Amino acid sequence: MPHSTLAVVAIYLGFALLELVGSNLFGKQEQTRDDGIVEIISMTMLLAVTQPAIVVAVAAIAGAVAPQWAGALAGINVFAAIALFLVCDDMTQYWWHRASHSFHWLYNLHRAHHNARYMSVRLVYRNNIIYYAMMPGLWFGGLFIYLGLGWAYAGYLVFKMLVIIGAHSDVAWDKPLYRIKWLSPVMWVVERTISTPATHHAHHGRHASDPATNYKGNYGNLLFFWDVLFGTAKITRTYPESYGVENLAPATLGQQLLWPVFPENKEMDEGAPQPVAAEATA
DSSP states (O other): OOHHHHHHHHHHHHHHHHHHHHTOTTSOTTOOHHHHHHHHHHHHHIIIIIHHHHHHHHHHHHHHHOGGGTTTTTTSOHHHHHHHHIIIIIIHHHHHHHHHTTOHHHHHHHHHHHHOSSOOGGGTTOSOHHHHHHOHHHHHHHHHHHTTOHHHHHHHHHHHHHHHHHHHOSSOSSHHHHTOGGGHHHHHHHTTTBOOHHHHHHHTBSOTTSTTOOTTSOOOSSBTHHHHHHTOOOOOSOOOSSBSOSSOOOOOHHHHHHTTTSOOOOOOOTTOOOOHHHHHHO
16 A cells, blocks of 8 residues: 555554544434445445546547657656645636535535535545546546656645645544634644634534534635635634534435436425525535
8 A cells, every 4th residue: 555545544543533533423413324434435435446447538638649748747846846736736626616616516426515514524535426437536637647747746734634624523623722822823824724623514514594604615625715716715613503504405325326316305394484595606
């Protein structure tokens, strides 16, 4: 197993252990039987099938179309490589994520990630299987490897996953730091640069009336800077009272994992107001 993979596994297990001790990793409040099934299947499919298949597919396509490009960027400066990753991977993921809350059909592919009524490392790889297969950043990742940037891309992914895993965990690493007065200027910079638990938890908040919720914003994955730059940032240094989606009919197990193979549940509760999430997906 490559060192970068071991590092990501260690980071994931480290946060999982913190949740196991501090917030009941396997017994989250309001979790359902389907939650565990969705998380296990979506994580397994992404790591064991989707990502490897994309790398192989990109290599095959690029090898047929532009064989002269194989390893073409192997010698570029590491900082240039990081800039390339941030734009082609992280910024495109910001726009992909934002589009997922702007178009109804794409939201159905992303709904599983928000269906959980809790925050946890368990959500990091939780999404519709087709959603990941279509994610531009994964295809760019395959291209980076083909171009000879696998060494730098692996290191970049370790740091990116550290931020993303930490941002999803309900063991919020930023909360105690906000209480240290002299660190406030440092945290001002940090929370506008990378995703933190406070800023990302806001994106998972259930109720639009909750001041800590920003369901239609805070889309950043590694860099929260994209939200600041493109006007979708909300920073409160607080956390939502509850998580999930508001006023939408429950999503079936099939819909969460393989919409549109399994159709969405369009039955709304009688008299329910216009769905908050549906406003973003209309």
